[in-house]
Amino acid sequence: MERSEEYIKNERKQDWRVALQKKTKAKDRMSIERVEMSEMAPEERIKSQRLEVNSGLTKEQAILEATRCMDCVNPTCMEGCPVSINIPKFIKHIECGETLEAASVLKETSALPAVCGRVCPQELQCEQKCFYVEKLNQPAVAIGYLERFAADFERESGHVATPEMVASNGIKVAVIGSGPSGLSFAGDMAKLGYDVTVFEALHEIGGVLKYGIPEFRLPNAVVDVEIESLRRMGVKFITNYIVGQTASLDDLKADGYKAFYVGSGAGLPRFMNIPGENANGILSSNEYLTRVNLMGADSEESDTPVLRGKNVVVVGGGNTAMDSVRTAKRLGAERAMIVYRRSEEEMPARVEEVHHAKQEGVEFLTLTNPIEYIADENGRVAQMKVQKMELGEPDSSGRRRPVPVEGSEYILDCEVVVVAVGVSPNPLIPNSVEGLDVSKWGTIEVVKDKMQSSIPEMFAGGDIVRGGATVILAMGDGRKAAKNMDIYLQEKYLSKKVEL
Amino acid sequence: MNKIVEKEHFSEKIVKIVVEAPLIAKSRKPGNFVILRVGEKGERIPLTIAGANVEKGTIDLVVQKMGVSSTKVCDLEVGEYITDLVGPLGKPTEIHNLGTILCCGGGVGNAPLLPIVEAYKKAGNKVITILAARNKDLIILEDEMRKHSDELIVMTDDGSYGKKGLITEGMEEVIKREKIDECVTIGPAIMMKFCSLLTKKYEIPTVASLNSIMVDGTGMCGACRVTVGGKTKFTCVDGPEFDAHQIDFEEMMSRLGGYKQEEVDKYDQFQK
Ligand SMILES: Cc1cc2nc3c(=O)[nH]c(=O)nc-3n(C[C@H](O)[C@H](O)[C@H](O)COP(=O)(O)OP(=O)(O)OC[C@H]3O[C@@H](n4cnc5c(N)ncnc54)[C@H](O)[C@@H]3O)c2cc1C
Ligand SMILES: Cc1cc2nc3c(=O)[nH]c(=O)nc-3n(C[C@H](O)[C@H](O)[C@H](O)COP(=O)(O)OP(=O)(O)OC[C@H]3O[C@@H](n4cnc5c(N)ncnc54)[C@H](O)[C@@H]3O)c2cc1C
Ligand code: SF4
Ligand code: FES
Numbered sequence: 046m047e048r049s050e051e052y053i054k055n056e057r058k059q060d061w062r063v064a065l066q067k068k069t070k071a072k073d074r075m076s077i078e079r080v081e082m083s084e085m086a087p088e089e090r091i092k093s094q095r096l097e098v099n100s101g102l103t104k105e106q107a108i109l110e111a112t113r114c115m116d117c118v119n120p121t122c123m124e125g126c127p128v129s130i131n132i133p134k135f136i137k138h139i140e141c142g143e144t145l146e147a148a149s150v151l152k153e154t155s156a157l158p159a160v161c162g163r164v165c166p167q168e169l170q171c172e173q174k175c176f177y178v179e180k181l182n183q184p185a186v187a188i189g190y191l192e193r194f195a196a197d198f199e200r201e202s203g204h205v206a207t208p209e210m211v212a213s214n215g216i217k218v219a220v221i222g223s224g225p226s227g228l229s230f231a232g233d234m235a236k237l238g239y240d241v242t243v244f245e246a247l248h249e250i251g252g253v254l255k256y257g258i259p260e261f262r263l264p265n266a267v268v269d270v271e272i273e274s275l276r277r278m279g280v281k282f283i284t285n286y287i288v289g290q291t292a293s294l295d296d297l298k299a300d301g302y303k304a305f306y307v308g309s310g311a312g313l314p315r316f317m318n319i320p321g322e323n324a325n326g327i328l329s330s331n332e333y334l335t336r337v338n339l340m341g342a343d344s345e346e347s348d349t350p351v352l353r354g355k356n357v358v359v360v361g362g363g364n365t366a367m368d369s370v371r372t373a374k375r376l377g378a379e380r381a382m383i384v385y386r387r388s389e390e391e392m393p394a395r396v397e398e399v400h401h402a403k404q405e406g407v408e409f410l411t412l413t414n415p416i417e418y419i420a421d422e423n424g425r426v427a428q429m430k431v432q433k434m435e436l437g438e439p440d441s442s443g444r445r446r447p448v449p450v451e452g453s454e455y456i457l458d459c460e461v462v463v464v465a466v467g468v469s470p471n472p473l474i475p476n477s478v479e480g481l482d483v484s485k486w487g488t489i490e491v492v493k494d495k496m497q498s499s500i501p502e503m504f505a506g507g508d509i510v511r512g513g514a515t516v517i518l519a520m521g522d523g524r525k526a527a528k529n530m531d532i533y534l535q536e537k538y539l540s541k542k543v544e545l
Numbered sequence: 546m547n548k549i550v551e552k553e554h555f556s557e558k559i560v561k562i563v564v565e566a567p568l569i570a571k572s573r574k575p576g577n578f579v580i581l582r583v584g585e586k587g588e589r590i591p592l593t594i595a596g597a598n599v600e601k602g603t604i605d606l607v608v609q610k611m612g613v614s615s616t617k618v619c620d621l622e623v624g625e626y627i628t629d630l631v632g633p634l635g636k637p638t639e640i641h642n643l644g645t646i647l648c649c650g651g652g653v654g655n656a657p658l659l660p661i662v663e664a665y666k667k668a669g670n671k672v673i674t675i676l677a678a679r680n681k682d683l684i685i686l687e688d689e690m691r692k693h694s695d696e697l698i699v700m701t702d703d704g705s706y707g708k709k710g711l712i713t714e715g716m717e718e719v720i721k722r723e724k725i726d727e728c729v730t731i732g733p734a735i736m737m738k739f740c741s742l743l744t745k746k747y748e749i750p751t752v753a754s755l756n757s758i759m760v761d762g763t764g765m766c767g768a769c770r771v772t773v774g775g776k777t778k779f780t781c782v783d784g785p786e787f788d789a790h791q792i793d794f795e796e797m798m799s800r801l802g803g804y805k806q807e808e809v810d811k812y813d814q815f816q817k
Binding site: 247248336 | 568569571582584589617628630631632633634760763764765766767768770771782796799800803807808810811
C-alpha cells in the first residue's frame with residue numbers, strides 16, 4: 046500500500062474532494078471549534094473497571110469536526126502518523142457522510158483502527174503535525190476521535206468489509222505472540238494467501254490490549270471483533286502455547302512452518318531495587334493489571350484475588366501508571382496517588398489519560414521518588430519513604446534530569462504499591478533461539494525497514510524489537526514485516542516453484 | 546481444553562489426575578511445571594508435572610486442596626476438561642552424575658520430587674530418598690519413590706508410620722553416616738528452610754524448589770519474585786529451583802501469605 050506524494054495529490058484532485066473543498070470556505074472551516082468527546086461522568090465511571098470513559102462522537106459531531114479539516118495540499122498530519130493513514134481522505138469521507146468508506150480508507154493502512162482511535166497518543170503523532178497546530182496555533186483536527194468514530198460505525202453497522210484475499214499459496218507461517226504487532230502481521234499475511242497460525246502464551250488473544258490496557262479505555266469486545274475478522278480470513282489461533290517451551294522452533298519447522306514472526310512484546314517488569322520492594326502489597330503494574338483485566342479480579346465471581354487498599358501509590362508516569370492508578374480508584378481506593386520523579390510536563394502518558402485521572406480524583410505527587418518501603422509486622426507494606434526531586438540539566442533522553450533534594454524525605458502511608466517504571470523485552474524467544482542476534486537491552490536485532498532478524502526466516506517487530514513502544518508502531522512493524530517476508534518467501538519458494 | 550483421563554485419590558485432600566497434553570508430555574523435563582485454569586472465572590495456578598507418558602500423550606498432576614482453585618482442580622472427574630493448561634514452564638532440574646544424592650520430600654512436595662529422583666537415578670547416582678509428613682495418611686507416592694531410590698526413609702511427625710520425627714532428623718542420620726554430594730528438598734517452605742539450614746551446617750550443596758504465588762508463569766508479572774543471594778529472581782523463569790543456601794526463606798514465606806486474607810474470603814464465599 047505504498048503511496049507516493051503524487052498519488053496523494055491526485056486523489057485530492059478527484060471531483061468529490063474538489064466539490065467539498067469548494068463547498069465551505071476556509072475561513073468558515075477555521076471558525077468551527079474543536080469537538081469535545083462526550084464522556085461518562087467521573088463519579089459514575091469509577092464505579093466499574095468495565096465502563097468505557099469516552100462515549101464517542103455522534104454523526105453530526107463527526108461531520109462538523111471533519112469540516113474543520115482543510116484538506117491541505119500538503120497534509121503534514123500524515124507525516125505524523127507512523128503508518129501514514131490517508132488522513133484527509135478518510136476525514137473527507139466523513140464530511141460527506143460516507144462513514145463506511147472512511148472506515149475502509151483507515152483499513153488500507155491500519156489493521157485495528159478502532160483500537161488506534163482509542164489508544165494512540167495522537168497529540169504526539171498526527172495531531173501534532175496538523176495544519177491547525179503548526180500554522181494557526183489552534184487545537185488540531187480531532188483525528189483520533191474521527192478515526193474511532195469511523196471504525197466504531199463500521200463495526201456497529203454489521204457491514205465489516207472483508208479485505209480482498211489472494212488465493213491460498215499453502216505456505217505455513219507462524220506468529221509468536223498475539224499482541225497488536227502479531228495481529229496486524231497475521232492479517233496482512235492472510236490477505237497475501239499465506240496459511241497463518243498465531244501462537245499465544247496466555248489463554249486470551251490480544252497481548253497488552255487484553256491484559257494491560259483496561260476496559261475503561263479499550264473494551265475487550267472491540268478487540269474481539271478485530272480478532273474475529275482475522276479468523277474469518279482464515280487465521281488460526283492457538284492459545285496456551287509458548288513457543289520455545291511447549292515446543293521448540295525446530296518442532297514448528299518440522300511441522301512445516303516456513304517462516305516466523307516474533308511479536309512477543311516487552312513483558313518483563315522492571316523494579317527499582319530499593320529496600321523493602323519485595324514486601325507484600327508491592328506489585329508490578331503487569332501483575333496488578335493482569336489480575337484485573339485478564340483474570341477479572343475486580344468481580345466477586347472471579348477466583349483470582351487482587352489487593353485493595355485505602356491508600357494506593359503507583360510509581361511512574363506512563364500509560365501503564367495511569368491505567369494502574371485509575372484501576373486502583375475503581376477498586377475502591379480512597380487515595381489513589383501517582384508518585385513520579387519528574388514534573389507533569391515530562392510524563393510520557395497520553396495527555397488525555399492524565400486529564401481523565403485527575404477528573405477521577407487521582408492525586409499527583411510529581412518530582413517525588415520512592416527510596417524505601419516500610420512493611421508492617423506481617424510483611425505487608427505500610428509506608429513508603431519518598432524524596433523530593435528537582436529538575437537539572439537535560440539527559441540523553443532530552444528530558445531534564447531529576448536530581449534528589451537532600452533532606453526532603455518524608456513518609457507516605459500506603460497499603461498497596463504498584464510499580465510502573467517500565468518493562469524490558471520478553472526474554473523467552475531471545476533466550477531459546479540459537480543464532481539470534483540480540484542487543485544488550487535484550488531486544489531482537491532486525492534489519493531496519495525489513496524487520497528481518499539474523500535468522501533469515503525469522504522476522505520480528507513491536508515491543509520485542511523497540512522496547513516498550515506504542516500500539517501503532519507495533520502494528521506498523523507487523524505490516525512492514527509481512528511485506529518483506531512475502532518477498533522473501535516468494536523468492537525462496539514461489540518463484541522457483543520448489544516442492545513445499 | 547485438556548481432558549482428564551484418570552483420577553486417583555491419594556488421601557482426602559490429595560488427588561492425582563492424568564491429563565491429556567501430548568506436546569507438554571513430550572517436551573517436559575524434571576522440575577518443569579504447568580499453569581492451569583478451571584472455568585472461565587478460574588484462577589491461574591501452577592502445578593508441577595509429576596510424570597508423563599509420551600506415548601499416551603498425558604501428564605500427571607498431584608494436587609493438594611488448599612483453597613478455591615486447587616479444590617476446583619481436585620473436584621474434576623474423569624472425562625471432564627481443564628479449561629486452560631500451559632507449559633512446560635520453569636527451568637528443568639540440572640541432573641548430573643554427582644555421586645550420592647539426598648532427596649527430601651514433604652507432603653505434596655513428593656509429587657514434584659518424583660521425576661527428579663527418577664532422573665538422578667537414571668544419571669547413575671546413588672539416591673537416598675526421605676519422605677516426610679505429619680502422619681501416615683499424608684505420605685504419597687511411596688512405592689514409586691522406592692522403585693527409583695537406593696534407599697527410602699519415611700518420617701512422620703506422630704510416628705504413625707516409618708520413623709517418628711521431623712525430616713531433618715532423618716537427614717542428619719544419613720549425613721552423619723555417609724558422604725552426601727547434593728541434597729534436593731521440595732515441600733512446605735518451612736520444611737525447606739530447615740532442610741537448608743541443616744545442609745548448610747554440613748556444607749552440602751542443596752537445591753530447593755519454590756512454590757511461590759504466580760500469575761502468568763512467563764516472567765511477565767513479577768508476582769513470583771524471591772530474593773536469592775541478595776538478588777531478586779523470578780521463580781517462574783529463573784527457577785523454580787534455586788541454591789537453597791542463598792534463598793531468603795523468611796521473605797519467601799511472607800510472600801506466600803501475600804494474598805492470604807483475599808484467598809480466605811474467596812474460599813468462604815466458595816463454600817457457601
Ligand atoms: C498498561 C499499558 C498501557 C498502554 N497504553 C498504551 C496506549 O495508550 N497507547 C499506545 O499506543 N500504547 C500503549 N501501551 C503500549 C502498547 O500496548 C505496546 O507497545 C504494544 O502492545 C506492543 O505490542 P506487541 O504486539 O509488540 O506486544 P504485546 O502486546 O506485548 O503482545 C505480546 C504477546 O506475545 C505473547 N508471547 C510472548 N512470548 C511468547 C512466546 N514465546 N510464545 C507465545 N506467545 C508469546 C505474550 O503473552 C503477549 O500476549 C500500553 C502498554 C501497557 C502495558
Ligand atoms: C512451581 C510450583 C509448583 C507447584 N506444584 C504443586 C503441585 O504439584 N501440587 C500442589 O498441590 N501444589 C503445587 N503448587 C502450589 C499450588 O500452586 C498452590 O497450592 C495453589 O496455587 C493454591 O491455590 P488455591 O487457590 O487452591 O489456594 P489459595 O486460596 O491460593 O490458598 C489457600 C491458602 O493456602 C496458602 N497457600 C497458597 N499457595 C500456597 C503455596 N504455593 N504453598 C503453600 N501455601 C500456599 C495461602 O496462604 C492460603 O491461605 C506449586 C506451586 C508452584 C509455584
Ligand atoms: S493537517 Fe489537519 S487540516 Fe490538514 S489535512 Fe491533516 S487533519 Fe486535515
Ligand atoms: S509468575 Fe509472573 S513473573 Fe513469574
